Amino acid sequence: MVERLILGQILAFSGDPRALGVESVRHETRGGVLLRDGVIAELGDGAALRAAHPLAEVVDHGDALILPGFIDAHVHYPQTAIIASWGKRLIDWLNTYTFPEEARFGDADYAADVAGRYLDLILSNGTTTVASYCTIHPASVEAFFGAARARGMRALAGKTCMDRNAPDALRDTAQSAYDDSRALLQRWHGVDRLSYVITPRFSPTSTQAQLEALGALWAEHPDCLMQTHLSEQVDEIAWVRELYPAARDYLDTYEAHGLLGARGLYGHAIHLEPREIDRLAEVGAAVVHCPTSNTFIGSGLFDMGLADRTRVGLATDTGGGSSFSMLRTMAAAYEVAQLRGTALHPAELLWRATGGSAEALHLGRCIGRLAEGFDADLCVLDLASTPAIAQRATRAEDIWEALFPTIMMADDRAIAQVYVAGAPVRPA
Numbered sequence: 001m002v003e004r005l006i007l008g009q010i011l012a013f014s015g016d017p018r019a020l021g022v023e024s025v026r027h028e029t030r031g032g033v034l035l036r037d038g039v040i041a042e043l044g045d046g047a048a049l050r051a052a053h054p055l056a057e058v059v060d061h062g063d064a065l066i067l068p069g070f071i072d073a074h075v076h077y078p079q080t081a082i083i084a085s086w087g088k089r090l091i092d093w094l095n096t097y098t099f100p101e102e103a104r105f106g107d108a109d110y111a112a113d114v115a116g117r118y119l120d121l122i123l124s125n126g127t128t129t130v131a132s133y134c135t136i137h138p139a140s141v142e143a144f145f146g147a148a149r150a151r152g153m154r155a156l157a158g159k160t161c162m163d164r165n166a167p168d169a170l171r172d173t174a175q176s177a178y179d180d181s182r183a184l185l186q187r188w189h190g191v192d193r194l195s196y197v198i199t200p201r202f203s204p205t206s207t208q209a210q211l212e213a214l215g216a217l218w219a220e221h222p223d224c225l226m227q228t229h230l231s232e233q234v235d236e237i238a239w240v241r242e243l244y245p246a247a248r249d250y251l252d253t254y255e256a257h258g259l260l261g262a263r264g265l266y267g268h269a270i271h272l273e274p275r276e277i278d279r280l281a282e283v284g285a286a287v288v289h290c291p292t293s294n295t296f297i298g299s300g301l302f303d304m305g306l307a308d309r310t311r312v313g314l315a316t317d318t319g320g321g322s323s324f325s326m327l328r329t330m331a332a333a334y335e336v337a338q339l340r341g342t343a344l345h346p347a348e349l350l351w352r353a354t355g356g357s358a359e360a361l362h363l364g365r366c367i368g369r370l371a372e373g374f375d376a377d378l379c380v381l382d383l384a385s386t387p388a389i390a391q392r393a394t395r396a397e398d399i400w401e402a403l404f405p406t407i408m409m410a411d412d413r414a415i416a417q418v419y420v421a422g423a424p425v426r427p428a
């Protein structure tokens, strides 16, 4: 049994600092985390752990900060190659850039190439778990799960279902969406660290028959998550109103077809009606904040106050989002909240990118925190990764002030190491 003891600063959350207060977060300047069999066996004072485990292999990260790996709760891995495409808002952006690229994923080799490239990019940015949309092609799901499995990663994904308002090459049917999703779910859900997510893209690209079929599949497999988009742009909402004249609001288009529940993940959720917020809170659904996407495609300013009502995850929304980095995403969340008149504490930003996203994905008992028994998926952050950040961090009076310049200014140069199930991703 190989034990690895990694040393550095540690920040251990016991839960959401928004509710529990920043004082609830434990900070050790000379901390340590003992990894055994892919999980966190112990954590605490580094010297004490070293004395208690003299045979453990020691990796000393110095002053770097050991954190849970980041968790990105909403991405589209097939959009990797079209990230940062200029000049469009949501519907035009989908038609101009996204759909032509997604049409390529029926080719298993191309899908495998992008899936591997995507996962390597996020690992180099400190992200160890994602929930991804694939394309309508089962091959795109096979490629993604295959690549995640080869890297030992915990990952969630599903076939994106669309049977209208998309190019011919990107349309399935209500029946084939049900059949293909079910076959993929049976093949992949619960294999190693992988979970299948039922994935209707959004109400405009599904007929009522398709939403109903996927609602039925979810009822048959209630342990699966379901992911979709909700109220991202005002034009989109107006279109949904035309397509679903009987619906009370956008959320109702899902609810009426069995697609509202505690294991539902609703991406964006910016322009919500009071009834929609009440219903999301009543059922305990999760919403996912995608701040770089919301500014990049011009969608709007998410209200982080929703976190007082229901679970809120954080996500890049690659490639509508303009980054693969959860550091950049935390910075954007901070800026969006500032534009709404609220300054989010660094503890809350970090929580959303780790434990908050884990809770949104119903994985809050195994990832997203440094705690005994949790998966040893870790990210080690250099808090002085550039001269600009270093000179600001030297003035810091506590760990939050030391961390904040890295949140606001750092990129992948700040990622000193990443551990997946206890194993370092980069050579030590």
Ligand code: GUN
Residues within 6 Å of the ligand: 076, 090, 094, 098, 201, 202, 229, 232, 293, 317, 320, 321
């Ligand atoms: N709504 C429906 N599909 C998408 C997508 O791929 N990206 C974003 N940002 N919004 C969507």
Ligand code: ZN
Residues within 6 Å of the ligand: 074, 075, 076, 229, 267, 317, 320
């Ligand atoms: Zn999305």
